[in-house]
Amino acid sequence: MSFDEFKESVLPYRATDEPLLYKKSELRERFHSILSMEGTDKITVPIERYKMYILKQQRISYYTERKNNLELYDLFLPSTEFNCHNQVTWTANLFRACGIPVCYEFTPQWPDRENRHFWNASPDSTGIYIPYSTPQNNLKEDWDEHLKYAGKVYRRTFGINKQAPYFLKAPKEVVPEILSLPTLQDETYRYHQTVSLELPFTASTHNRLAYLSYITRSGIVPVAWGEINSCAEKAVFHQVPLSMTFILSYYEGDSLKTVGEPFRLVSLKYIEDTPQPLTARENASALSLSWNGADLLCAEDKDVENGISYREYRCDTTRYMDMLLYRKYPLKPHLLKLHKQLKGAYVLARNKLHDHYDTIAVLSETPKPDWQTVTVKNTKRYRYFILATANRRPLNIAEIEFWGYDTSSPQGTDDMQKLEMKAAETYWNAIDEDAETFISAPTMEFELECPAVIKEMKFIPRTANNMIVAGNLYSLCYFQDGIWKEFERKKAKDGSLSFKNVPAGGVYILKNLDYGKEELPFLYEGGKQIWISQ
Structure with a gap:
């Protein structure tokens, strides 16, 4: 062609x-x-x-x-x-x-x-x-x-699937609406490396199905079904993706109940027994594993040799740890890509409209996803500024500020201040003190009220505003007995929150009680937040 x-x-x-x-x-x-x-x-x-x-x-x-x-x-x-x-x-x-x-x-x-x-x-x-x-x-x-x-992926087909919940459930058993079609086919193996997993199931129920559920800010949501073997007190699930956090659950009437603690299967490498994503033409037989409450075994009742481990997250109210948190939701991949495009961006400045521009700052590194300061080595006075990317890609700047000394102030450190800026309506979103709005143009032009000596440029790249915001009230909760329990409420003074003596080993969530709904559960290991989706 x-x-x-x-x-x-x-x-x-x-x-x-x-x-x-x-x-x-x-x-x-x-x-x-x-x-x-x-x-x-x-x-x-x-x-x-x-x-x-x-x-x-x-x-x-x-x-x-x-x-x-x-x-x-x-x-x-x-x-x-x-x-x-x-x-x-x-x-x-x-x-x-x-x-x-x-x-x-x-x-x-x-x-x-x-x-x-x-x-x-x-x-x-x-x-x-x-x-x-x-x-x-x-x-x-x-x-x-x-x-x-x-996570879990399904296909709607023309023919019926006898392994769908529609056919497997007990006569009066409740099934989640989105999983209730007779033409539902599990396709998760094409998107993730998956295994079959047998879990202990000791709850008393006449149901034939149990579920693996995600933990969300609102509670738990079933995403995968498995058949219950009441005699063996087991539930078997197929095409379970690795490195995703689930909790075993089942329906009691219309209510979803939990069994045990949140868990995930962790593997530090691709396993050889199942295909990698987007490589299989048909459902390949997955590795079969069984968790007996203490050990993870292969179907042949031998130890797992491929590096997969079963990790359970039980919130221990007798053991405590301290937390230092910076976000309530992880940085989104598409925003990270936009931030990387800012590397090499530069700031031009001049004092009069017809003067030549001086380059006063260059972003030598990918900016952080929150407020940051760029030091400007400068002794000259400027009034007009242009911010531009080196690759002509959009800037995607949420807010920008210049700090320094105006013409009437002595140049002492204590007198450095945020300078009043003005801009055309096209660029207003970058100086409107609203981190939710942003500028996507490849260049931005600003003007100060009067010439000033610039010492710092502070800015925040395009953001979903999911970092810690000073002045907002937050609630730290831990997951226990199938529900979120509040540990402490605290108002942020800056871009981080510190909590002392938090029950250790569990799943947590940080909620902003003043603004926003994007909040994701996380684990806390090695002094860091590990998001439940990672």
Whole structure:
């Protein structure tokens, strides 16, 4: 396939000018990256053509207000107004009508946030189904920053699956709605290295199913089912991903009850008995493990030899530790990527509009995800400033401040102050004292009220505001007996919180009682927060 053939295939019409979404140079780069994918001609190019067409239509309809459901044509409206379930459903219907093999997959609950997600998957030239979220992505494009973080993954099929909870449950047993379809198929093995796991189950129940549940800020959410063997007092689960924290649970009427303590299977290396993610054409037989309450055994009743360990997190109220916390939710991967793009950014300054600019600061390292200070070695007075990236990528700055001496102040250390800044409306979000807003332009221009000697630049890159915020009230809780129990409330004085004599060894969560809902449980080991999704 030539570049011209590719250009015609991805554009919905023959364009005489540059494409609306891609410049010619960008389109050529995209062409070569797509050619490196397997199955390009059969699957990738048709999906790319669909992707380009839908994105163009969404851009044309950017200011369109929805009054009613438009069914298929909802795809043409901005994606923020269209949920992923509908996108996946319509995409699958369209692709199948065009002869493109596609299926519908989902995770009932992200390990690190309180919602679910749906996406499509299509086979590459080797027959392995590769996931993608339409219409923004093609095969595997959102894998590294998005889909590989999904936990348990299921597919909705046309045929029934006798191993689904719909058929396995007792006649009056409650099953979570999202797991209750008779056409549900477990596909977790394609996304993670998985094992089969047998756990002790001693609860008295007439149910046939137990569940592995995630622990969230609101409680527990079932994401995987296993069959209960009441005689052996065991529950067996298949396709259990490694390095994810679960708690064993079951339904008592409509209520979800817990059994035992939170746990995770930890492996420091890939295990040889199961395939790595996105490498298997069909469900490979997983390694079978059994936890007897004291030891983790293989199905052959011998010690595990591949480095997998079973770690239980029991909150011990007779043993204590101190905690120093800096965040209530981990830094998001896409924000970390934006922060890395700030490395090499520089600040230009001049005192008069027609003077030459001086470079007064360069960001030599990737900035931290919270407030930080850049020292400026300077004795000159400046009034006009430009902040720009070295690679012409967007800055993604949430807030910026200049500190120094104004023209009327003596240059003593005690007199250094935050300088009053003004900017055009385009750049206002960077000086509005709101960390939730940000500037994404590749350059920003600011002006001081009067010339000043700049000694420090303080800024915070684009953030979800999940660090510790001075003045906000926080609650530290620990997980025990299936619920969150509050340990202590404390108001933050700066960017960290210190807690003394916290019950050791458990699962914890830090809640901001003043602002925000993004809060993720964590473990605390070696003086560090270890997020439950890691």
